[in-house]
Structure formats: C-alpha cells, structure tokens
C-alpha cells in the first residue's frame with residue numbers, strides 16, 4: 001500500500017511530466033472496480049481538458065483540469081492507487097502492460113496509463129462545484145498543533161489506530177504511524193484521549209518529520225512501486241521500529257516488539273516508548 005510519501009513522490013513526478021499537456025482521448029478497461037465514476041462519464045468529460053496541476057491530497061492524486069482557454073479549474077480527476085496501482089507516463093510505442101485500466105492520450109503524443117493488477121485503485125471525477133477535492137480527513141503535513149490535539153480529544157481508542165483513522169488525518173499509513181510513535185516515545189497502545197498536550201505536541205512534530213524525511217528520500221521502498229517513468233523511484237529510509245521485530249532498538253538496544261493492534265501489525269520499543 002503506498003503511503004503518503006510515496007503518493008506525494010508519484011504526484012510530483014506525474015506533475016513534472018504532464019502539467020500543461022492536454023487530454024486528447026481516453027480508453028478504459030471493461031472492469032468495474034477501478035471506476036468510481038462510470039467510464040462513459042469520464043469519456044465525455046476528459047478529452048479537451050488541460051492538465052493544470054497534479055498534486056497529492058491525502059493518499060489521493062488530484063489532477064486539476066481546465067479548459068484550454070481558461071485558467072479556472074473545470075473539474076478534477078482523482079486517482080487512488082489502492083494496493084498496487086501505478087501511473088505511467090510513456091510513449092504509445094511502449095507495450096501496454098497487463099492490468100492497464102485507463103489510458104489518457106495526451107496532446108504531446110505521450111500516454112498517461114493507470115495500471116493496477118489487484119484493482120483496489122479508484123478513478124473518479126470530482127465536480128469542482130463541490131469545492132476542491134479535500135479528502136476525508138485533515139492534512140498531516142500542515143495541520144496546526146491545536147487542531148492536531150483536538151482530533152484526539154475524548155477518543156477512547158488507542159493512539160495507533162487513531163493515527164490510521166483516515167477520517168481524522170488522511171494519508172498516514174502503518175509504517176509512518178509506527179515510526180512517528182517511536183520518535184515521539186509514545187506506546188502505540190496508549191489511549192488517544194489520555195495523551196498529554198506535551199505528548200501530542202511531540203507526536204505531531206515526529207509525524208511531520210518522519211513524513212518529510214520519507215518524501216525527501218522519495219518514499220519508502222517496501223514494495224515494487226515505480227515512479228511515473230516506470231523506473232524505480234524509491235529508496236528505503238532507515239526504519240527504526242517497523243519490520244524490526246526482535247532486533248535491537250537503535251536507541252537503547254532492547255528488542256523491538258511486534259503486536260497486532262486494530263488488526264494491524266504494530267512495532268515498538270518497550271523501553272523507549274511509554
């Protein structure tokens with residue numbers, strides 16, 4: 001599952017390659033799952049539109065599309081990569097890989113392709129009349145300290161599943177939740193509503209630092225995501241706890257523990273995290 005840093009890297013990579021280009025025609029596969037908006041609706045809407053900007057919103061990639069003569073955004077095309085979705089920008093001569101579900105042919109002659117073997121990814125149009133696509137929760141990289149603290153006030157669940165709750169913060173996934181709780185020295189099982197102001201402050205700082213570090217590194221390379229060119233785009237950041245069960249904590253040497261919390265594999269140092 002690509003996490004926020006991977007999605008940011010992909011969105012930025014796609015933006016660099018296609019902004020200013022226009023959609024000439026589109027093709028969609030016959031599978032139903034990838035299309036939150038019916039393909040016929042997208043076929044009617046997309047051709048002729050100019051790609052003004054591509055940016056990450058939560059774990060979604062939002063394409064701002066305008067009419068050629070106008071700077072105003074006419075509609076947004078929203079891509080969620082799901083588990084295995086990829087966006088490729090390539091020449092039409094490149095063989096179309098299996099599991100390709102969408103092809104946008106661009107005025108430059110290139111194609112933007114959406115490939116997704118497991119079909120958990122989603123493509124949709126977002127009508128701009130409803131305001132810019134904002135996703136379900138708050139943006140972890142820009143949320144203010146007071147708003148961050150308010151998200152967890154009175155919450156009876158553990159802080160780790162609270163961090164993963166996309167209707168609170170959007171885009172935080174399993175790896176970076178574990179890594180930021182380690183940095184903030186907070187045990188993942190702690191009651192979200194009982195964290196002190198000081199701990200919440202540390203957690204927000206840690207979460208933002210971990211995400212920014214991963215974005216700088218190009219996202220974490222735990223899987224076979226490729227960037228918009230189809231090339232390997234990701235470099236592993238050094239995980240402090242994630243995936244390190246039984247290995248010594250990089251701070252104190254205590255073996256890292258793994259538990260299952262809210263159905264998700266959770267890693268922490270029983271000494272450093274209180």
Ligand SMILES: [Zn+2]
Pocket residue numbers: 249250251252253254269270271272273
């Ligand atoms: Zn430790």
